[in-house]
Amino acid sequence: MKRIIAALVLAGSVANPALATVVTRSYQVDASEFWHFFGNPAPFSTLTMQFQLTFDDAADSDILSPDSFSAITDGEVNVGPFSAAPGFKYIVNPGMGAGPAISLGGILNGHNVSMPGTNDFSIRFNPNNDVENYVMLSFSTVGSGSFSAANAVIRQLDLTASAVPEPSTWAMMFFAFGLVGVALRGRRPDATRLPA
Numbered sequence: 001m002k003r004i005i006a007a008l009v010l011a012g013s014v015a016n017p018a019l020a021t022v023v024t025r026s027y028q029v030d031a032s033e034f035w036h037f038f039g040n041p042a043p044f045s046t047l048t049m050q051f052q053l054t055f056d057d058a059a060d061s062d063i064l065s066p067d068s069f070s071a072i073t074d075g076e077v078n079v080g081p082f083s084a085a086p087g088f089k090y091i092v093n094p095g096m097g098a099g100p101a102i103s104l105g106g107i108l109n110g111h112n113v114s115m116p117g118t119n120d121f122s123i124r125f126n127p128n129n130d131v132e133n134y135v136m137l138s139f140s141t142v143g144s145g146s147f148s149a150a151n152a153v154i155r156q157l158d159l160t161a162s163a164v165p166e167p168s169t170w171a172m173m174f175f176a177f178g179l180v181g182v183a184l185r186g187r188r189p190d191a192t193r194l195p196a
Helices: 001-014 166-185
Strands: 017-033 046-056 067-075 086-091 101-106 119-125 136-141 145-165
Touching: 017 136, 046 086, 046 101, 119 145
Parallel strands: none
Antiparallel strands: 017 046, 017 145, 046 067, 086 101, 101 119, 119 136, 136 145
């Protein structure tokens, strides 16, 4: 009986699933009032971006591709700075107590910077806020230079989370079930013969 209890305790401690939380989130960015250091006029007056990202929110990611991405500038889709192929990176702790961050941008110059003289963009925000008014959004164009958005708001449109056990968790669970089986089987009492 002691072995059965010990095996059950061991199985319970080993079979605790370590779950990686993979989330899929959709966002919309609305921006206007773009400024240039030298006062050049922006190539458009309004920007609406929509994108969907899937990532593990428990660990930093490499550069990933968005599930979907569109940027509408004055009625035109994915033109100018937003014609660059997008990529993003999830960062659990970017420092200074800021919480997690997503950096999304054209991967022409890296996902987190837009270089003057190229069609590129960069946006950085906290993915855990439903609505965030502090969004760093900048873009550059071949002819007009680099711009930043003075007024940008990002909204999270939906949230879907699914827990996915890691392969090592499955191995630990099967091992624990095997230990329980061995403990339950144990020694069988010898059959005693009755005199005939």
